[in-house]
Amino acid sequence: MKDHKVYESWKQAKSQIDISQNFTGRVMNQVYQLEQSRKSRRLKMERLIELISFHPLAKTGLVMAGAVTGIVRLIIMIHTILSNGVING
């Protein structure tokens, strides 16, 4: 038996693969599940946006939260500048 013959038949044996009959189906199930969860996430986000846009209280809450965040950031910035100024000066 020649080496190249052995090698070729080994290669052929390694190339033969058994695939479960429902493999494609399993993949597609996962893909559809992914799509479903994407859709529900999108829906939740849309509902949140809707809630904020149409509910005056939610709108006020969002603006307040933004303002508080801005003020806190401003305070931190001023504090950093002042403390650097004190150290350097």
Next chain:
Amino acid sequence: MTEETGIIKAVLEGDTESFRLLVQRYQKPVIRMIANLVNDRHICEDVAQDVFLAAYKKLPSFDPARSSFSTWLFVITRNKSINAIKKSRIPSTGNPPENPDFSEPVDTLIRNELFVKLDQALNSLNPEHRRALVLAEFENLSYEQIAQIEGVRIGTIKSRINRAKHRLRSALDGINGDFQ
């Protein structure tokens, strides 16, 4: 526009079912590649499932100008296989050889023994050399495609394949002839 590009476009436009065509077209090469890279045959289909799901998620980032779909898919397969090897922590011993059936003719027994030797040699290869050999010999990919998948130069791939073949040739030492 090729047929494949058309399928990809359809999937991207929301026709999820068209993705089935891509799975059917590539399931065999993907599973074969995984089977020849990962030593645990039982996890091949699970890894392949991960490959196709990742491909579906990343499909919007696929750029046909940069590579063919098959090359792009093989890159995902390569990465998933490497992760699977790391996770399973299976040493490179491979699947246990089947028990020889002594009622078989001597030629078959010798051939089986040589197959076991070749399997052992394949499993003992450096992972990079093994990947290059598997892609070239079992998937029949060009050096250029393999270089793209591995992210190295063509010369490096040629050298990896030569070294891998040398190791396999050594496994068959003692028998006349050679393979290219």
